[in-house]
Amino acid sequence: MIEMKDVSKTYSNGVSALNGVNLSIEQGEFVYVVGPSGAGKSTLVGMMYREEKATNGSISINGVYLNKLKERKIPYLRREIGVVYQDFKLLPRLTVYENIAFALEVIEESPKNIRRRVMEVLDLVNLKHKARHIPDELSGGEQQRVSIARAIVNHPKTVIADEPTGNLDPETSWDIMRIFEEINAKGTTVIMATHSKDIVNTIKKRVIAVENGRIVRDEHRGDYGYEA
């Protein structure tokens, strides 16, 4: 469960990005975060994996209070939360296999378990045949599938995606959405900031709308609600 109570964020340059945010997300939910550019979506989801620290208020994820979390404990949090970015953030010199295995090597999994699990997630995103390629040799959609595989390789309870289809064409975006739905169907919470009106209005889920740093709407099976 993810809870935010009266959360605000003011950046060091004085910009107030979020104000008095309250929300609660149960394990296994699928939530879109929508809103105009600059509304505070990235700030909101970024605070859930401590990319950003709240200025005020409290954020807890499965009982761990993020504002009290020591810097050295952040890597433990990241094992519970998989993150998917708009621009993939794959390591360019490593193969697909190595990009995914990396997350398991740092937690000292056995080589046998690493091999088994990496091939399992590559199978889930249909990319076993690209295991030895480097990111540059893949299409955008394939790179995003690798980054999703990397995000879930540790069996996180939650996956946070910040505009995961922002750099992809519509058809590829639907493939990516099918993978997120599959991950969610297995019980993983999925939280996705998106500008895609088509996706939100077609694959109906809970919608949290942010405007000027405040939650202005929170609806189950909601609409995108803005002009694309």
Ligand SMILES: Nc1ncnc2c1ncn2[C@@H]1O[C@H](COP(=O)(O)OP(=O)(O)OP(=O)(O)O)[C@@H](O)[C@H]1O
């Ligand atoms: N690191 C930062 N330092 C200062 N201000 C920031 C920083 N990151 C974001 N902001 C500001 O905070 C506000 C919210 O930004 P945020 O990126 O969360 O919005 P967003 O809804 O994700 O926008 P977009 O849809 O364009 O990605 C904006 O005014 C932005 O300029």
